Amino acid sequence: MTAPSRLVYDERLTAPRIWWAIAVLFGLSLALVFLPYGLIAALIALAIGTCLAGMYVSAQGSTRIRVTGDTLFVMDARIPLAALGQPEVLDGEEARAWRTYKADLRAVMAMRSFIPTAVRVEILDPDDPTPYLYLSTRTPDRLAKAIGERA
Numbered sequence: 001m002t003a004p005s006r007l008v009y010d011e012r013l014t015a016p017r018i019w020w021a022i023a024v025l026f027g028l029s030l031a032l033v034f035l036p037y038g039l040i041a042a043l044i045a046l047a048i049g050t051c052l053a054g055m056y057v058s059a060q061g062s063t064r065i066r067v068t069g070d071t072l073f074v075m076d077a078r079i080p081l082a083a084l085g086q087p088e089v090l091d092g093e094e095a096r097a098w099r100t101y102k103a104d105l106r107a108v109m110a111m112r113s114f115i116p117t118a119v120r121v122e123i124l125d126p127d128d129p130t131p132y133l134y135l136s137t138r139t140p141d142r143l144a145k146a147i148g149e150r151a
Contacts, residue, residue, distance in 0.1 A: 006068060007066065007067075008067045008068060008069060008149070009066065009143055009147075010064070010065075011064070011065045011137055011143070012063070013063040013115060013136060013138075014061035019060070022053070023053035024053075026050065027050025027051075027053060028046065030048070030049030031045045060112070063075060063110055065110065065135055065143065067081075067143070067146040067147055072133075074108070075108075075110055077108060079123075081147060083124055083125045084121050084124060084133075084147060085121060085123070086121075086148060087119045087144035087147045088121070089117070089140040090118040095118040095136075098134055104131050106130055107130060107132050107133065108132075108134070109134040110134070110135045115137065117140045118134055118136045119135045119147070120132055120135075121133045121147055
């Protein structure tokens, strides 16, 4: 059994805090819709609506990006750093372009629209049909540095 590699980078792509407030407002609006049917119906609608919206917000913030000494973990993928090219930091318009009209359907995209910056890394493995990784991140310089440092 081998010892685990040291953790170089770890980020969870959490949803913005305002989304949690919107989830509560969704529950309240659903309660108002059911209020004519009685207070009990409104309270049930409040609970169910808030829980469903909260589950959606939680799911949006469950993606995690990790880099250890020799492996990149993103979503369900485990990619050796040796199979990756040099990372490219994408800001603003360039990140939006790679999310939209420059995007390749074969690419692995850990994309969150509420995060405006990203890192794009080419896959060097000739047997892998995936051309590149697109990783939304709040700290693109740190992620690019972590991927660029080979063990």
